[in-house]
Amino acid sequence: MRDADDEAADASHGTRDAYDLDDMERVAAAVLPRDVWDFVAGGSGRERTLAADREAFDRLYVTARVLRDVSARTTDTTLLGRPARLPVAVAPVAYQRLLHPEGELAAARAAAAAGAPFTVATLSSVPVEEVTAVGGTVWFQLYWLREPGLTLDLARRAQDAGCAALMLTVDVPWMGRRARDARNGFALPGHVRAAHLDAGARSAAHGAPVRGSAVAAHTAAAFSAGLTWSDVAELRSLTRLPLILKGVLAPADAARAVELGVDAVVVSNHGGRQLDGALPGVVALPDVAGAVAAAGGGCEVLLDGGVRGGVDVLKALALGADGVLVGRPPLWGLAAAGEAGVRRVLDLLAAELADALGLAGCPGVGAARELDVTRLP
Template sequence: MKLSEAFQFIGLTRGRATGAYSHLHTIGDVHRAALRALPRGISDYVDGGADTETTLEANRAAFNRLRWQPDSLVPADVVDTSKTLAGDKWAMPIGLAPTGYTRMIHPAGEIGVAEAAAAAGVPYVLSTVATTTIEDVAAASTAPWSQLYTMRDRDVTNDLIRRADAAGSPVLEVAVDTAVAGNRVRDRRNGLIIPPRMTLATLGGIAVKPRYWSSMLANESFDFVQVKKSVRSGTLPGGSIADITAGFDAALDWDEIARIRKLWPRTLLLKGPIGPHDAVRAQELGVDGVHLSNHGGRQLDRVIAPIELTGPVRAALGRDALVVVDSGVRNGGDVAFALALGADAAFIGRPYIWGLAAGGGDGVARVLAILHAELARTMALVGAPSIAALRDRGPRLIAQRGSENT
């Protein structure tokens, strides 16, 4: 790809509208647009973290400490951002991490996200607590990767795996950091439930954000339909964000991972703040790799930033294991840092949700376009015009760690 082509915002040049969002130049711009669109309780759900939100801030600080030492005089007239992940070639090593309750953000929901991801040529991971079923997402777009919260009801877990397989998901990611719900204080204060119910606070919010509420009222109600489709008897716990996690299997252990490995026929990843020791143990069970994540600071507070695990985990697993990372990724330069440290791709959560809030699927496309341009520019300027070069030269290109306060 010629460098000039990288700045045509590929997510928008494939049939997406460009004019309405051309004023959004950075992910920060997109975030501000999302805040204007969402009621306070919903934006708090998206932006909030667990307990003191120390991890939420530390994820960004870990990226901000990194510094480049570029290679000079490396031709950069052609920059190739493409990358093969789990056997599929993608336009760039950026993925959309699983996020729950997506239709609460915008009526386009998971289908709008999936369509934007397919248009931009990046993978999308569907959450167990999605508000659209994997069958409907696959019918509307390409089959997404699947994230799995193992459930106390083993039959539900088995059916979620069966349905992901039947839909053609190329990758299954088993979350290992949700034995109990994170203490998301903002959600508790706001009393957030799915679907939102009409309370005095909600009625007050309609006056402040009428466009959001009118769009919600004009569309079908939503629920945890992805997981509920696999529930054959009984019901899941109530509708609050914390309640739903009561159905998760707090007794998840290595034996269950081994059992899932036997059930799943394609690429299997563990997702969580996984250190080198546990990554190697997973590899010994036949797991194909890891998705390094701390849930964007929404589960265990004061846990290590995943970007700081990337180098040690890569060293422990070797070159062939699939290693992807999320939590704190906010621009294309962050993606480049992740690859230089040994990741195969960096995934985003909040940024694409902000794009969805700001403009539905077109807003997600704008986010991906911004990140693609930033990544290509960074690669050109550091002297690594291909993903392979960035990976190979990464240890040399990252010269030092700067101050946490920069």
């Protein structure tokens, strides 16, 4: 019988043979249990928005510029006032010890080595203090909990732990209906827990329900559906950290965020995991970026959802993004080979972005924002 060491060795070898993120996805799918893979890969409803996120990217084409000196290229940029070696941050994803024993710790070490911000989730399986101890730039993602005081306590805890920004997710009053998880009766194994919630709040995610997903039942009990702009204003007034709103698709919402002093918005449909039929983020991006600029700027625009390579990052920059978040690809790397797998994912993105910049006639990230992008039918 094969043991875990054998499987890990095979997975590590698979990452060496991964020449793009599609290769890494195949490695992860081969090593993960089916219910865990479905939890990572799945979307809500009939998964129309999940598919549309990729289809929208695939319909975008860049008008490359020529006769520009691209003999020296750089992917260096700044995100929320801090230097980053590429315009990419690792998105918040819950329960990463489902995929590897070290979970968020391995992913955070890889992000720090790659010079990319790492976002710790409210539902992280590792406490924020342990993740910030890894080093690098760490952001903290907040869900608005039924007890607002607990949310604000988490914000203070993240600030005290050394996080560089707070990211409030605003598109999850409750978890979208995810059929794969419901069919699987998905529940967390005993060794995986929400490290930032107390034992009572965590327990529902572990007990298999009679029907459906235990994780969905858990989040419905823990999250508040009453989050409003007044709560955003309160959080803004209580923290000195840069504040990011994740889950913005409407230009009017982006403009309101600027008015409240938000430092960045993430154009996102939650990776196709909330409203099935929601607009793909890359389609919403130009109008959101325009609304932010018209509202006075001073607020960065990030894109989340569907990014699967360096050319996708180039397209997002050209459409008005300051950077992107990647969620599923680092998880593929984590499942395949832990820290080394996540680092391989980020190295692939960096290499592909440098290549795409040069072939498009851009010596750096700033020049990519001057490119024209055409959407084909």
